[in-house]
Amino acid sequence: MAGSALQIVGLVVGGIGLAGTFAVTGMPQWRVTAFIENNIIVFETIWEGLWMHCIRQANIRMQCKVYDSLLALSPDLQASRGLMCSASALSFLAFMIAIMGMKCTQCTGNNKRIKGHILLAAGILFILSGIVAFIPVCWVANAIIRDFYNPVVNVAQKRELGEALYIGWVSAFCLIAGGAIFCCFCRCNEKTRNYRFSAPSHHTSYKTHHMQRKTESSYSKSQYV
Numbered sequence: 001m002a003g004s005a006l007q008i009v010g011l012v013v014g015g016i017g018l019a020g021t022f023a024v025t026g027m028p029q030w031r032v033t034a035f036i037e038n039n040i041i042v043f044e045t046i047w048e049g050l051w052m053h054c055i056r057q058a059n060i061r062m063q064c065k066v067y068d069s070l071l072a073l074s075p076d077l078q079a080s081r082g083l084m085c086s087a088s089a090l091s092f093l094a095f096m097i098a099i100m101g102m103k104c105t106q107c108t109g110n111n112k113r114i115k116g117h118i119l120l121a122a123g124i125l126f127i128l129s130g131i132v133a134f135i136p137v138c139w140v141a142n143a144i145i146r147d148f149y150n151p152v153v154n155v156a157q158k159r160e161l162g163e164a165l166y167i168g169w170v171s172a173f174c175l176i177a178g179g180a181i182f183c184c185f186c187r188c189n190e191k192t193r194n195y196r197f198s199a200p201s202h203h204t205s206y207k208t209h210h211m212q213r214k215t216e217s218s219y220s221k222s223q224y225v
Contacts, residue, residue, distance in 0.1 A: 007182075013174050013181065016178075017091060018175070023167060025085065027164040028047040028048065030049045032047055049164065050077055051067065084133065087175075091175055098119060098122035098126075100118055102119075120186040123185075129175050136168075137168035144161055
């Protein structure tokens with residue numbers, strides 16, 4: 001019962017990370033306009049994402065435009081687009097594999113050993129996808145902070161951390177946590193299985209040894225008589 005609950009927790013946490021990764025990949029709020037010094041045009045907000053940039057005016061009207069070319073993006077956003085797509089694919093694959101290895105599913109039969117290996121593979125993929133999602137989020141955040149404190153960069157070109165970056169950090173953490181839960185579950189199951197296999201053999205050897213001693217004792221008594 002505890003094992004099934006742990007599997008469900010791992011799947012839910014990994015599912016949250018999966019949904020967050022998909023959301024972050026499509027959100028335009030990676031870079032947000034910074035209102036500092038003379039840049040106080042508060043009725044207009046500029047969002048820059050992996051696929052488009054948007055201009056929102058006075059919380060009423062918003063216009064978005066898809067980038068004309070991949071080369072129009074900065075190097076960090078170019079790499080982030082590929083990494084986030086890879087993280088989305090890996091997390092989706094891990095989620096589907098995890099469902100196949102759950103106790104409540106019959107896709108792979110009732111062999112606990114096979115299901116344990118499937119969950120271990122899902123856990124490794126979840127951790128890998130979390131690391132892949134963590135890299136572009138930190139890369140873009142580092143570039144934003146570096147440009148923000150760079151006096152050479154024009155004030156109008158400085159940006160702040162957008163909501164997508166915060167969601168990306170949470171999603172990466174959920175993916176890694178979900179993968180760790182599955183890996184720990186498989187490790188604990190392996191130890192329990194080895195203990196169950198070793199315990200009867202020890203009891204059997206003790207019983208055999210006891211029977212041998214009893215037989216030798218009976219044989220000695222018969223010889224004495």
